[in-house]
Amino acid sequence: MNDFAKKLFQNSKSVVDAIPVVVSSRIRLARNLADAKFVKYACKSDLRMIADMCIDALAKCPILSGSNVVAMGDLLEYERTSLVERHMCSQEFTANINEARLLFTDDQLISIMINEEDHLRMQIFRPNLNFREMFDSINEIDDHLSENLDIAFDERYGFLTSCPTNVGTGMRASVMLHLPALSILKQMNNLVLAVQKLGFVARGLFGEGSDSQGNFFQISNQQTLGLSEVDILSRLSQIIKSIIDYELNFREIVKKERIVWLYDNIGRALGILRGCYSMASVDAINCISLMMLASDLEYLPNDLRHELNQIMMKMQGSHLQVLANRPLNAAERDIKRAEILREFFATVPNLKFM
């Protein structure tokens, strides 16, 4: 395993406060330097100057001390895309790598894209739901930046961003939810529409346009203008809490009305995970999703949940290549994925249905 792989796979064991339904939450702030051109208008030397200024300023922020800085251009393609799979940077950030730098903490809970669409895209990540604490932390970085750099801000509009849809707070908050019961009972369309009506957006596992693989849905705010950060986070938080309630209620309904389906699908999925020698990504996600549900319902040990999150991360295409330390074609990835799954699930205890 090379240095990049070691860095990537060191587990963030610091936070294991997993709760059912919520996979992770993120808050992202978009910021730009007042005196520099937006990235899309900047030349290479501009971008280098911006990168240097941002990194200098960020390095002095106590919360970021000892962070890693990676120049995207120094990484192999699959190393870059593994960071997207980890939600540590955007797809776009891996395509446009001119002076693009990624700063991230060892626990990978904070990552900052420099020279993406905006000069700075700062993201804080948690494997649970605690917007208040997250917002305080990212605010600390934001305040530090404002003290050390001249950040583009307009009294009337708020923070200025490259794309008008981010003007205002420059904030996007999102929560990844695991909603198997709503899926089983075919309630997802209703949920997506309800979320939209409230001014928020529901998407699949990898953002806009992606399918709802494994019953994972991401709920995020649309609006950045005209509302305060605290308002947005509090409304999103309320919505998420109602969705959690719905999902947990629907799980009780599934246990009452679809118990054979539930046992059968969970039992088969574990059998397949233990027996496979080639596994496509989407099948793996769907099987692991059922194992997460099994863990939530205590058919599997509840403390397995954190490991399931880790294994789901690892079996993504670019992660597999990082693990193998070489490019793999689709067939090779399927074999490697199956190998990891088979070995992991061999160590998982048998299901205990009540």
Place this chain on the structure above:
Amino acid sequence: MNDFAKKLFQNSKSVVDAIPVVVSSRIRLARNLADAKFVKYACKSDLRMIADMCIDALAKCPILSGSNVVAMGDLLEYERTSLVERHMCSQEFTANINEARLLFTDDQLISIMINEEDHLRMQIFRPNLNFREMFDSINEIDDHLSENLDIAFDERYGFLTSCPTNVGTGMRASVMLHLPALSILKQMNNLVLAVQKLGFVARGLFGEGSDSQGNFFQISNQQTLGLSEVDILSRLSQIIKSIIDYELNFREIVKKERIVWLYDNIGRALGILRGCYSMASVDAINCISLMMLASDLEYLPNDLRHELNQIMMKMQGSHLQVLANRPLNAAERDIKRAEILREFFATVPNLKFM
């Protein structure tokens, strides 16, 4: 378990001389009494007289001593159809139960339908391929019958039967083959055509018009007129031996060229068999077929083969009802089937791929 179930499920452990590819062989002779009307023209009292005469004569045959006689009308519907699943009688025999009797030995290797389409349909069954021994045994019964009853026979045509397609030898010989490698490598159509050209017929698991579930194919003779029994059996035997060679060669090719597919499909099938809580018949047959292949290839203990035959028998719809001792609807059957499979395959050792 009631008496019928006990009789049905007593294992015929006497013959465990299983060979790969061949599941079972059967020889069937159609005979009619010379002085009685064919079944379709006979009235109830004719049929009763025919039944009594046949049973009296058969009871005295040494090879059949201590055999069981069942009046089909005394059985429940699912009990009757369980006998079809066991290939001990025909589907038609369970529909037209007027004075229909089934005589069968304890080891279930000989079964004789009385008042099916012909007065007598005598069948000998083996879980391997040994036509010579089988023909000797069934001939012994046939000779005994001829000595004790006046059997309809014409010097020119041979044995006379209700349907002209059986006239002559009145013999049908068939072999059930398990041909997974030919299926995997998409050679089945070629095989079916080749068999047809040679004047024989290839069919799926349950005779004419049935699908080739689980890669099981039945090869049987078409012709009954103009060839001696020995000629037919010797030609069929030669064909079967070539098909076995083909299948075994193709298994080597599968192991060379499709090894990941093979491991993956066998591994998943065992996982599903161990994890399922509801299983449709066709899925069960396909999964067990892969376990048979695994056993042949020594990924599972080779001596498991006999038990796999037994479990495949048991998980058929009517067998499940006999086991439960009550009628089961489709959903109940799927649950019961999964229960049997899950419990059995929990005791099977893990796969050992080389």
